[in-house]
Amino acid sequence: MFVNLKIVVVHSKPLLLANQATQVSKQFKVPSTLSLRKILNGFTSKFRPVFTGYNKLKHYVCFVQYREQVVIPINKPCIFLQGAGRNSTSIEWGDHGNATFYTKANNTIAKGITFTNTLNKPIILEDTSTTITQAKAARIHADKCVFFDCAFLGVQDTLYDDDGRHYYRNCYIQGGSDFIYGNGQSIFEASHIHFSMGKDGPERDGVITAHKRQTPNDTSGFVFKNCNITGAKGKTMLGRSLRPYARVIIAYSFLSNVVTPEGWSARTFVGHEGNITFVEEGNRGPGANKSKRVKWMKHLSGLALDQFLNISYIDEEGWIAELPPKIFI
Numbered sequence: 001m002f003v004n005l006k007i008v009v010v011h012s013k014p015l016l017l018a019n020q021a022t023q024v025s026k027q028f029k030v031p032s033t034l035s036l037r038k039i040l041n042g043f044t045s046k047f048r049p050v051f052t053g054y055n056k057l058k059h060y061v062c063f064v065q066y067r068e069q070v071v072i073p074i075n076k077p078c079i080f081l082q083g084a085g086r087n088s089t090s091i092e093w094g095d096h097g098n099a100t101f102y103t104k105a106n107n108t109i110a111k112g113i114t115f116t117n118t119l120n121k122p123i124i125l126e127d128t129s130t131t132i133t134q135a136k137a138a139r140i141h142a143d144k145c146v147f148f149d150c151a152f153l154g155v156q157d158t159l160y161d162d163d164g165r166h167y168y169r170n171c172y173i174q175g176g177s178d179f180i181y182g183n184g185q186s187i188f189e190a191s192h193i194h195f196s197m198g199k200d201g202p203e204r205d206g207v208i209t210a211h212k213r214q215t216p217n218d219t220s221g222f223v224f225k226n227c228n229i230t231g232a233k234g235k236t237m238l239g240r241s242l243r244p245y246a247r248v249i250i251a252y253s254f255l256s257n258v259v260t261p262e263g264w265s266a267r268t269f270v271g272h273e274g275n276i277t278f279v280e281e282g283n284r285g286p287g288a289n290k291s292k293r294v295k296w297m298k299h300l301s302g303l304a305l306d307q308f309l310n311i312s313y314i315d316e317e318g319w320i321a322e323l324p325p326k327i328f329i
Contacts, residue, residue: 066091072103083113086151092116099136108145120155136160165314181210185220195231209239211246221247231258240265247277259287
């Protein structure tokens with residue numbers, strides 16, 4: 001249940017735990033030149049709540065950019081981070097070892113925020129020898145998490161969809177190498193997936209997904225439906241297997257010509273492709289031509305496909321229906 005849902009904007013520099021989170025008002029445009037801490041110290045008395053409901057839920061949002069890392073620990077569930085829109089509110093940092101945003105808490109919700117890892121930017125123009133390292137914009141290691149109208153920006157391993165059931169809707173995800181990866185059981189709906197090595201990056205090939213399903217009984221998988229898959233320079237595979245039973249399904253989406261003809265890779269599991277579930281159904285666009293796809297790509301239809309496309313794949317208990325409707329407006 002979400003009766004104790006809290007809407008907060010998390011802030012600090014360089015690291016903040018959610019027990020230090022503070023509520024900030026949406027009513028006033030706050031100059032991005034001010035730190036959120038200074039705003040709280042100097043203007044708190046001027047802020048007034050603009051919404052009360054959902055069991056006395058206080059609704060505050062702030063129009064600022066944050067240069068920091070944010071961690072929500074496991075003992076702080078039911079937190080709603082609401083920005084003023086992904087073009088107005090952002091959290092960014094540049095780190096190889098740690099994600100800019102990392103939640104371990106179940107029922108984490110975010111809306112209208114851009115999460116960025118700046119480590120690999122800028123990449124030298126046309127320098128194909130440039131080394132690209134892991135730089136996670138977000139790591140989601142929690143169950144029942146929702147991201148609506150958010151953006152995730154990076155180059156390698158942008159979104160670490162680590163573990164748990166997650167729903168991404170109307171999101172923008174950008175990267176160049178394995179930029180959506182992990183062992184999550186997740187649906188990406190009506191979202192824009194963009195292949196790019198960064199602004200003015202070199203023309204080199206990449207990979208969008210890298211799923212880590214380990215066993216045949218594992219229910220995890222990445223499902224993309226009604227999405228747009230586009231790209232800049234270079235070509236990209238739709239996915240490769242990081243574990244022997246990787247599962248990625250792309251359905252009813254637009255695929256641009258950025259997609260390589262073969263589409264998929266078994267990586268180190270050549271000879272065991274029968275264990276891998278890579279599926280494309282009902283897609284359109286120049287990149288949706290399957291005539292030269294890998295021969296071991298699977299085909300699903302009817303109920304076999306619907307079991308993944310239906311929201312019940314991640315929401316068998318109906319937890320998404322319990323969310324405040326304002327989240328999806």
